[in-house]
Amino acid sequence: VWKQLWRVTERCAIVLQIVDARNPIFYLSADLRVMVEEEMGKKMIIVINKSDYLTSKQRRMWGAYFAKENIECVFFSAWEEQRKERVNDASGAEHLLSREELLAYLKMTAAKYNIAPSERFNNTVQYGTVGFPNVGKSSLINVLLGSATSQHGVNRVGVASQPGKTKHFQTLLVPGEDDMMLCDCPGLVFPSFVSSTADMIAAGVYPIAQMRNHWPVVGLICQRIAREVLN
DSSP: OHHHHHHHHHHOSEEEEEEETTSHHHHOOHHHHHIIIIISOOEEEEEEEOGGGSOHHHHHHHHHHHHHTTOOEEEEOHHHHHHTOOOOOTTSTTSEEOHHHHHHHHHHHHHHTTOOOBGGGTSBEEEEEEEOTTSSHHHHHHHHHOTTHHHHTOOOOOOOSSSOOOOSOEEEEETTEEEEEEEEOOOOOOOOSSOOHHHHHHTTOSOGGGOSOSHHHHHHHHHHSOHHHHO
């Protein structure tokens, strides 16, 4: 599976690291960002998916945090976009992007960094999508592919409630955007010295069906959530 990650980062000029808005730091791999930007000299954008869970204030605070860390990020909600009932805060840069806005942002980024379509990949710019399992990566890709996918003969990406639905590297042309190709990587649990199995279960990264003992997760939840909230 890690070979799939290498294939995506090797062929793509722009890499989207998808994180879950409910705990962006947990899902953000700093090592991957260093590899892509500093070692490979490519562009990475952090897409904070499931941002409908955040209030406008929370999005502004996360936006300020990532700006301070010099990390480029955008806020998105595949679920809200699929419902077409986006909660849009137009007061600042931290509003939820629509499908059209996100596609335009990706094309603008390619133009900003002089990334031209590659003849090697059928005159397209390759955009890689990487991230932990269960961050909504497949749902985001389906939104970008749009409702016209069936008319263009493009297969949608499979989505499931359990983590790790995507098993293989795959490429997908964006309908109506002949110069844009998405390269999807299977979800990967990136190495961390601070994340326990309980952390991964609570974050939806580790399949509950494989859980052997639920008490560490219960204890973790009790530590992080006030008693009056649980009551």
